[in-house]
Amino acid sequence: MREPWRDFETLLREHQSMVFSIALRITGDRPAAEEVAQDVFLGLYRHLGDIESPEHATAWLRKVAVQRAIDAARHASRLPRADMEANDLPDTPGNGDALLARHLERLIAELPEQMRAVIVLRYQEELMPSEIARILAMPVATVKSNLQRGLQLLRQQTERTLGKTHGRS
């Protein structure tokens, strides 16, 4: 008998927000993110037989979502940027500094794709550098340097725009 967690609809409903959010933060474009999410889940449906556990399903979805989103972002970066406005990014959460959050989203969308993926996996998915390294198939040292450089760039840009109130505490 098939394990309940292997039911495609259950996996889809459980992980659609994660996949869509990863795709949205990396592509910065809602229609593109939706297309990526659709593509990722169709891939999962085809490979359902290879999935060994719920953890494997989550890891598989994260990895494929990041790869497809990076591809989509690279493809979009070769197109005119008229349709790549940060308006496509989601509304910021109600709690916390909404202005800063919106500003950060805009800055993240301007980072190189690989660095953007590292930041998204670290701060959206709360993954450790070793887990990010596995997903992005890169050495842990590269992940760490991407994180450091990304944070540095974001900090500089934030301080330049909003002043030093959001610097290191």
Add this chain to the structure above:
Amino acid sequence: MDDLEQSLRAALARVPAPAGLAERILALIGAGPMRKTRWWRTTALRWALAAALLAAMAAGGVIAYQRQQRARGERARRQVMLALRITGARLHAVQAQIVRLDGTRGESR
């Protein structure tokens, strides 16, 4: 952890997937909710297959019957032709005998 990292966590909180995304994906693969409403397709397909099978069997029966009838007709035709040939040959023999008898009578007179 510094303020920036905390702000990043807040800014990068997961967002809900667009309404209807799951349904669109399920529709694409023909699973989920569609599976529940698709029973009629399966039933209709079964009926169509059964009807096609019956039609094929009926057509096969008709063709076999027609072949059998043709073969029977052909056999009857051949038998009639043979009977006519035999009758013709007998008539020919009788006629020849009559001619011969007429000849011998004429000579005896």
